[in-house]
Amino acid sequence: MSRLASKIPPINRPTIMDVARRCGLSKTTVSIILNESPASSRVPPETQQRVRDAARQLGYRPNWRARALASRRTHMIGVLYTPPMPLIVRGNYEGIMAGIHEVLHKNNYHVLFVPLGHNPADWGKILLDQRMDGALVLSRLRGPLASIIEQARLPVTLVNADAPDHHLPTVVVDDYDGAAQSTRHLVGLGHRRVSFLLGQQPPHYSVTQRQDGYHAVMRDNGLADHLQVLTCTPEEFANNLLSLPPLERPTAVLVYTHYMAIKLLQLLWERQIAVPRDLSVATFSNAYPVEDVIPPLTTVALPTEQMGRAAAELVLEQIRTDGTAPPRRVVLKENLIVRKSTAPPAGAKGN
Known part of the structure; x- marks a missing residue:
């Protein structure tokens, strides 16, 4: 044994027997409760709580292997x-x-x-x-x-x-309602030419729901002629924006992911397109760094x-x-x- 090992005091871990003595119960009953055996359902709840309280006071930690065997669960x-x-x-x-x-x-x-x-x-x-x-x-x-x-x-x-x-x-x-909330906000500000930048996305229920929510609000407000779902990249969108006559450009865009929206802010800044003066940008997700970019992004927060x-x-x-x-x-x-x-x-x- 090394000198260092000889100086380390032995660890006296409390056992199930110690908990049983503290509670005045049999070792078997305490084991059933602490190992969460199916048989524990037959033990009164107040007794179960008394055992758990005693185990906590003593600092008892169950052997996870024994618990898994007894309960047939790995947790x-x-x-x-x-x-x-x-x-x-x-x-x-x-x-x-x-x-x-x-x-x-x-x-x-x-x-x-x-x-x-x-x-x-x-x-x-x-x-x-x-x-x-x-x-x-x-x-x-x-x-x-x-x-x-x-x-x-x-x-x-x-x-x-x-x-x-x-x-x-x-x-x-409810991504349908989330997209509807965002589109309704943009239309309520006075925007008519509102685009939806979808990009290339793998199959997911949100792809359809967000498009449907956007479509519904645009149609309800008589803006069906301005519906525009774009599958291009943020860079392609920014370049296309500059190529359009000012009166044909979208004045607002709803972006499918916050990653795309943050990238779009950078691309617009590089092209001297001011947000929100020249283009309003809204997106989905309130994850970092949506609130910390310039300008902070209007977004539909998901209750993650x-x-x-x-x-x-x-x-x-x-x-x-x-x-x-x-x-x-x-x-x-x-x-x-x-x-x-x-x-x-x-x-x-x-x-």
């Missing part, structure tokens, strides 16, 4: 995502993960990140060997993944992804932390009921935040 929830990893810890997913962690932590569950690579066979190895009690899917539910989830009989909740054909618990936002909390609650509900709870679809409302990137068009009365 791990997989978060399935499409690489690269940074996409789940920034932007909208930063808030979603914060909400997920909040609920799982309160319920003594932990997160296991599961990247969905290009080989579906790898997905099966992870999901079918029961390393997790349930999964939160942050990726589009592609065919192979849906099939593997069904084989694994794994409690699953979709987060910011929709798969109406699979009848799974789902948490989404609420999405994460709702998704975690849904998957825990499926686990507690052994998958018998009917799958619920939670739709959360978005909120328009008006900042300095939008204003009445140049020449409007009172401007």
